[in-house]
Amino acid sequence: MDGPMAVGHGQQPQQQQDQQQQPPVKVVERLNTAVQQQLNLESVKTRAISLFKAISRILEEFEVLSRNNSVPKWHDVSSSFSMVNLELFNIVEDIKKVSKAFVVHPKNVNAENAAILPVMISSKLLPEIEADDNAKREQLLYAMQNLPVSAQIEKLKARIDMIGAACESAEKVIADTRKTYFGTRQGPTNILTLDKAQAAKIQEQGNALRNAVNHGQGLRIPMEQRQMTSALPAHLADVLPIADSTQTISDSSGMYMKNTPPVSSNIVNNQATLMQASGSQLMGRAAASPGGTGASSFDNTTASPLPYANSPRSAANMMNTPSPQQQTQQQHQQQQQQQRQKFIQQLPQHQQQMLAQQIRQSPMTGLGQNQLSQLHDLQGQAQNKYQLHGQSQMQFSQSLGSQQFQGRQLSSGGIQHGISQSQLNQGNQLNRQFNQMSGTANSALFNAAQATPNNQMMSNMSAMMTSQPHVARMQQYGLSGGSHNLGSQNMNDQVFNMGAGNPNTMMPMQQQQHGSQGAFGNMQQNTQNMQPGMVPMQNQQNHTNFQQHRQNQ
Amino acid sequence: MECVVQGIIETQHVEALEILLLGLCGVPKENIRVHELCLKSGPNLGSEASEIRILCDLMQPEPAWTVRHVGGSMRGAGADQISVLLRTMVESKASKNVLRLFYLLGYKLDHELLRVGFAFHFQRGAQITVSVSSYSKMLKLHATESNDDNVPVSPGIQMVEVTAPASAENYTEVAAAVSSFCEYLAPLLHLSKPGLSTGVVPTAAAAAASLMSFSGSTNM
Numbered sequence: 001m002d003g004p005m006a007v008g009h010g011q012q013p014q015q016q017q018d019q020q021q022q023p024p025v026k027v028v029e030r031l032n033t034a035v036q037q038q039l040n041l042e043s044v045k046t047r048a049i050s051l052f053k054a055i056s057r058i059l060e061e062f063e064v065l066s067r068n069n070s071v072p073k074w075h076d077v078s079s080s081f082s083m084v085n086l087e088l089f090n091i092v093e094d095i096k097k098v099s100k101a102f103v104v105h106p107k108n109v110n111a112e113n114a115a116i117l118p119v120m121i122s123s124k125l126l127p128e129i130e131a132d133d134n135a136k137r138e139q140l141l142y143a144m145q146n147l148p149v150s151a152q153i154e155k156l157k158a159r160i161d162m163i164g165a166a167c168e169s170a171e172k173v174i175a176d177t178r179k180t181y182f183g184t185r186q187g188p189t190n191i192l193t194l195d196k197a198q199a200a201k202i203q204e205q206g207n208a209l210r211n212a213v214n215h216g217q218g219l220r221i222p223m224e225q226r227q228m229t230s231a232l233p234a235h236l237a238d239v240l241p242i243a244d245s246t247q248t249i250s251d252s253s254g255m256y257m258k259n260t261p262p263v264s265s266n267i268v269n270n271q272a273t274l275m276q277a278s279g280s281q282l283m284g285r286a287a288a289s290p291g292g293t294g295a296s297s298f299d300n301t302t303a304s305p306l307p308y309a310n311s312p313r314s315a316a317n318m319m320n321t322p323s324p325q326q327q328t329q330q331q332h333q334q335q336q337q338q339q340r341q342k343f344i345q346q347l348p349q350h351q352q353q354m355l356a357q358q359i360r361q362s363p364m365t366g367l368g369q370n371q372l373s374q375l376h377d378l379q380g381q382a383q384n385k386y387q388l389h390g391q392s393q394m395q396f397s398q399s400l401g402s403q404q405f406q407g408r409q410l411s412s413g414g415i416q417h418g419i420s421q422s423q424l425n426q427g428n429q430l431n432r433q434f435n436q437m438s439g440t441a442n443s444a445l446f447n448a449a450q451a452t453p454n455n456q457m458m459s460n461m462s463a464m465m466t467s468q469p470h471v472a473r474m475q476q477y478g479l480s481g482g483s484h485n486l487g488s489q490n491m492n493d494q495v496f497n498m499g500a501g502n503p504n505t506m507m508p509m510q511q512q513q514h515g516s517q518g519a520f521g522n523m524q525q526n527t528q529n530m531q532p533g534m535v536p537m538q539n540q541q542n543h544t545n546f547q548q549h550r551q552n553q
Numbered sequence: 554m555e556c557v558v559q560g561i562i563e564t565q566h567v568e569a570l571e572i573l574l575l576g577l578c579g580v581p582k583e584n585i586r587v588h589e590l591c592l593k594s595g596p597n598l599g600s601e602a603s604e605i606r607i608l609c610d611l612m613q614p615e616p617a618w619t620v621r622h623v624g625g626s627m628r629g630a631g632a633d634q635i636s637v638l639l640r641t642m643v644e645s646k647a648s649k650n651v652l653r654l655f656y657l658l659g660y661k662l663d664h665e666l667l668r669v670g671f672a673f674h675f676q677r678g679a680q681i682t683v684s685v686s687s688y689s690k691m692l693k694l695h696a697t698e699s700n701d702d703n704v705p706v707s708p709g710i711q712m713v714e715v716t717a718p719a720s721a722e723n724y725t726e727v728a729a730a731v732s733s734f735c736e737y738l739a740p741l742l743h744l745s746k747p748g749l750s751t752g753v754v755p756t757a758a759a760a761a762a763s764l765m766s767f768s769g770s771t772n773m
């Protein structure tokens with residue numbers, strides 16, 4: 001029958017089939033133990049047959065439905081299935097109770113394995129397997145054939161025990177390995193799957209990676225070995241100027257030359273050209289004159305000590321002998337100077353006069369020149385202020401001696417830096433941050449320059465410029481020139497301090513100059529020029545204030 | 554402020570890690586390709602050199618620039634109790650002029666990195682970001698595109714970083730969220746504070762194998 005129940009044989013080779021005759025010897029035994037079971041078996045068989053009939057009935061119904069292509073009544077279908085399922089369950093339960101010892105029944109019978117199940121359940125071995133089995137049995141018992149049965153049994157038991165012990169130990173080892181394999185999560189202490197060398201290598205590489213990512217170790221290329229890649233990637237092509245490798249180096253010489261071309265704004269371009277024109281003049285060395293227009297206006301105020309008669313800056317340059325350090329900077333400052341000269345030429349005449357005085361006193365580093373070019377930005381705003389303070393500034397500036405001149409060189413950088421900071425904070429354009437720090441004339445222009453983007457600064461400046469009592473207050477503020485975030489008020493104060501004419505007040509100025517220099521439009525040039533410039537400044541003169549203030553920076 | 558943990562994983566297991574993260578996070582992965590420039594300030598900007606990082610996201614059609622400053626980490630008894638590193642971090646988007654700006658300020662290029670990988674951003678107790686990336690160093694300046702001048706810092710090993718923004722008030726919860734998430738990744742990699750270095754996990758190979766073989770279903 002093709003039912004869920006199949007009967008295998010137990011420990012005794014018996015076949016329990018209703019059709020077959022059972023061997024007489026064993027029948028007795030089976031009957032003894034299985035009397036009740038027999039009864040149950042028959043009932044189970046009956047039930048199985050009825051279940052089988054019910055299932056076949058359902059299958060027939062489905063076939064009819066499929067032939068008619070009609071939708072079955074799902075409620076009926078499911079109820080019939082549940083009935084079948086229940087019946088099957090009951091049968092299986094009974095079987096379990098009855099035949100625990102020697103019945104094997106499959107758990108899952110479906111279309112795939114229904115056909116092969118009887119064969120699989122059958123306990124009769126295949127002929128060849130049976131022969132193999134007999135051969136092995138003979139081999140096993142060969143040594144014990146002569147012994148009595150009990151001895152054979154003992155030996156077999158011992159053998160079984162040994163095998164059992166071996167199995168247990170193997171299982172234990174497997175369990176332990178599994179535990180350590182999956183249980184622990186510590187890193188370097190448990191290295192079971194990797195050998196030591198490999199693990200060490202991985203550890204070392206991992207550390208290198210961590211250090212590289214977190215601290216940049218192993219990634220720094222010394223300046224000498226840095227070479228620009230042949231093709232800049234797209235995202236850097238328009239951001240960095242051409243041949244920008246020098247930007248990353250604290251070497252000022254490259255900066256000057258390279259930064260002038262990529263300047264974006266028109267104003268800065270003007271400044272650049274201007275400085276180039278005026279560069280040579282301001283350095284006070286035997287350079288060609290820029291030959292600009294309106295040069296004569298500068299000569300009106302003072303007698304020029306310089307040999308360049310036809311340059312706008314000739315009158316302004318009161319530089320003493322150019323220092324060796326200054327001369328080294330002349331190269332990069334040349335451009336700036338030229339630019340500044342052109343720039344100055346574009347200013348109105350009175351402004352040019354003031355600029356001339358400022359330039360006269362401006363530091364050799366050419367920072368002042370850079371600052372001057374920023375004045376171009378002032379346009380109309382500054383002009384008024386210049387007119388206001390022109391007279392007072394001019395007189396003031398002339399009172400400043402060379403002593404202050406030295407100091408001024410330093411301070412220009414400082415103020416520039418500070419102003420740049422404040423203006424950066426304000427989000428202003430960089431090219432507006434020219435700081436002409438030398439003298440009150442410078443300070444006035446500086447203030448005016450500062451005021452261009454910030455009208456408030458202008459008003460403050462004008463207030464300060466005209467009132468003497470502010471000097472004391474300025475000194476206070478001036479001392480704080482080292483701080484970078486200087487507000488407009490602060491900057492003006494410090495600037496005004498310079499105009500006080502007291503050598504001691506040079507201190508804040510120096511700081512300011514140094515700081516604000518960085519804010520210049522061609523700022524890179526200034527900043528980096530400042531650095532080498534500052535150092536030689538220190539060595540030039542025995543200017544105590546100067547050195548003191550240098551330290552403050 | 555952010556909570557951050559780092560770990561390393563062998564490149565051969567990255568695919569398995571990606572599958573695991575995909576299942577854990579439930580969001581699609583985002584590819585990363587970032588050129589990171591680390592700038593150090595010059596002497597004119599104060600007595601202490603400060604470091605700033607400029608990141609350029611090269612995955613976008615238009616490169617997106619970000620400025621990032623990483624500050625000091627929390628120290629003390631409280632820091633030892635949490636298993637993540639808590640540090641100040643300030644980040645901001647910037648225009649493409651940011652690099653030039655910092656150069657003009659006096660910052661100088663200290664080192665640069667190219668970071669290629671993928672990341673998952675999801676919410677699980679906190680806004681967590683997991684990134685798996687391979688870092689390359691450039692033999693020539695700014696050589697992000699040419700493959701000759703780009704060598705991985707550690708071939709065969711990639712860096713995994715789990716970060717989550719936090720504030721002073723909620724950092725304990727964020728740290729707990731990050732730690733609990735890291736527990737899920739324990740079979741594959743060991744995550745720890747960036748200062749501590751750990752190796753790879755011994756179970757990584759087995760876990761990766763099981764993750765990779767999950768795709769094939771067996772007929773029962």
